Amino acid sequence: xxxxxxxxxxxxxxxxxxxxxxxxxxxxxxxxxxxxxxxxxxxxxxxxxxxxxxxxxxxxxxxxxxxxxxxxxxxxxxxxxxxxxxxxxxxxxxxxxxxxxxxxxxxxxxxxxxxxxxxxxxxxxxxxxxxxxxxxxxxxxxxxxxxxxxxxxxxxxxxxxxxxxxxxxxxxxxxxxxxxxxxxxxxxxxxxxxxxxxxxxxxxxxxxxxxxxxxxxxxxxxxxxxxxxxxxxxxxxxxxxxxxxxxxxxxxx
Numbered sequence: 001x002x003x004x005x006x007x008x009x010x011x012x013x014x015x016x017x018x019x020x021x022x023x024x025x026x027x028x029x030x031x032x033x034x035x036x037x038x039x040x041x042x043x044x045x046x047x048x049x050x051x052x053x054x055x056x057x058x059x060x061x062x063x064x065x066x067x068x069x070x071x072x073x074x075x076x077x078x079x080x081x082x083x084x085x086x087x088x089x090x091x092x093x094x095x096x097x098x099x100x101x102x103x104x105x106x107x108x109x110x111x112x113x114x115x116x117x118x119x120x121x122x123x124x125x126x127x128x129x130x131x132x133x134x135x136x137x138x139x140x141x142x143x144x145x146x147x148x149x150x151x152x153x154x155x156x157x158x159x160x161x162x163x164x165x166x167x168x169x170x171x172x173x174x175x176x177x178x179x180x181x182x183x184x185x186x187x188x189x190x191x192x193x194x195x196x197x198x199x200x201x202x203x204x205x206x207x208x209x210x211x212x213x214x215x216x217x218x219x220x221x222x223x224x225x226x227x228x229x230x231x232x233x234x235x236x237x238x239x240x241x242x243x244x245x246x247x248x249x250x251x252x253x
Contacts, residue, residue: 025223089139
């Protein structure tokens with residue numbers, strides 16, 4: 001696989017930037033010269049990612065704390081306006097923020113929790129993306145990358161609102177890609193990282209030994225490739241499995 005291109009002078013917004021994959025991708029992008037905007041609910045994890053980037057001598061990131069559970073359309077509009085004011089551009093949007101909710105039969109799923117999970121995992125990414133579209137469309141080329149999972153591609157018992165939200169994200173990816181294909185240079189895809197050591201994975205599989213799982217750094221190159229100019233060969237609107245994608249890149253040199 002080719003060495004990742006430089007992201008110098010590019011601005012990438014990452015949600016869930018205090019989490020396992022979001023943080024790992026943010027650090028890797030910064031190492032390639034990107035100015036990253038770190039968005040998430042809780043300030044301490046964002047500050048940890050921020051401090052690691054600064055300590056490594058990479059471009060100074062920005063922190064944008066925002067609780068997706070309660071954020072309104074106006075909040076997302078204001079966040080996009082701040083990016084416009086601070087950087088004057090946006091070249092990529094990576095959605096990593098997510099919540100598991102409850103692994104419960106639909107028959108017994110709490111209605112309030114159902115709404116909260118859909119808000120965080122589906123509605124908030126939609127509203128943020130919509131608010132950022134003017135900036136992304138103004139870029140010479142830009143990428144939107146949603147996160148998905150196997151349960152969004154094929155429903156499984158007890159995954160409830162999380163599975164439904166992931167299925168919605170996959171359909172949203174296709175809709176946006178189709179809408180943006182003709183008159184913009186914005187690519188839209190969703191990526192399934194597979195089985196990766198993370199907090200969400202630990203919540204879903206509490207009996208599993210996390211030490212036996214691959215770390216998020218194993219799939220970071222796939223994210224960088226899809227967010228960068230070299231990702232332009234990936235057909236917009238696709239569901240991409242990270243490890244399969246990396247294997248195909250390796251085979252193609």
